[in-house]
Amino acid sequence: MTIKIDEKITGYEVVKEEPKRAESNVVHMHEKLERPEVLVGSTYKIKTPLTEHALYVTINDIVLNPDTPHEKRRPFEIFINSKNMDHFQWVVALTRVISAVFRKGGDVTFLVEELHSVFDPRGGYFKKGKYTPSLVADLGDVIERHLKSIGLIPTEEPDAARQQLIAEKRAELKKRAGATETAADEPCDFPSDAQLCVKCSTKAVIKMDGCMTCLNCGDSKCG
Numbered sequence: 001m002t003i004k005i006d007e008k009i010t011g012y013e014v015v016k017e018e019p020k021r022a023e024s025n026v027v028h029m030h031e032k033l034e035r036p037e038v039l040v041g042s043t044y045k046i047k048t049p050l051t052e053h054a055l056y057v058t059i060n061d062i063v064l065n066p067d068t069p070h071e072k073r074r075p076f077e078i079f080i081n082s083k084n085m086d087h088f089q090w091v092v093a094l095t096r097v098i099s100a101v102f103r104k105g106g107d108v109t110f111l112v113e114e115l116h117s118v119f120d121p122r123g124g125y126f127k128k129g130k131y132t133p134s135l136v137a138d139l140g141d142v143i144e145r146h147l148k149s150i151g152l153i154p155t156e157e158p159d160a161a162r163q164q165l166i167a168e169k170r171a172e173l174k175k176r177a178g179a180t181e182t183a184a185d186e187p188c189d190f191p192s193d194a195q196l197c198v199k200c201s202t203k204a205v206i207k208m209d210g211c212m213t214c215l216n217c218g219d220s221k222c223g
Helices: 088-104 110-116 135-149 160-177 181-185
Strands: 040-046 055-064 072-082 125-127 130-132 203-208 211-214
Touching: 040 135, 055 135, 072 088, 072 135, 088 135, 110 135, 130 135, 160 203
Parallel strands: none
Antiparallel strands: 040 055, 055 072, 125 130, 203 211
16 A cells, blocks of 8 residues: 655654564473472482492483473482492582572583582592592583483584594504404593593593594694
């Protein structure tokens, strides 16, 4: 329909489309969300050279908006159990604080970095060739593994070129050492004289062809 304008135009503006409103029935994670009767979860075992008994970490998840396009799985609570009572106080405090952060909602992935930055004044330890600065940092590894399993943290894999480099270096090392094929395929089976990688914290850096290369993540001083 054409409209004739008889008066002088004194101003104008662009009409913007109204943003689409979010669905009001979508449930998001928040601290007032009531705990369901049943939660799904996973239990992880932490065994360190610092303690005689292992720690068992259970992380329970809540499923938001089940059977809808908005279905999400989010961590809701954490429990740590062990026969060793030496760490009872800080274990209880840590589980309550972490569970409270989980229930608060939002981005909870920062917990992993915070726990990884805790260092034991007595020194850390190696697990399968990877350096762990403290028992708390080991707990951070467990939470990171769990958040990756439910999709909150993306899994970073080396690109095809770096994977090929790692495979070639391992094959060359196997040929030199005369190791068995089974041993070479083990991700933690690195030479005893390997150095610590500053990128992945694994004792897997060796000098091959005049270049320091990590056999775990592929990091190389030669690019």
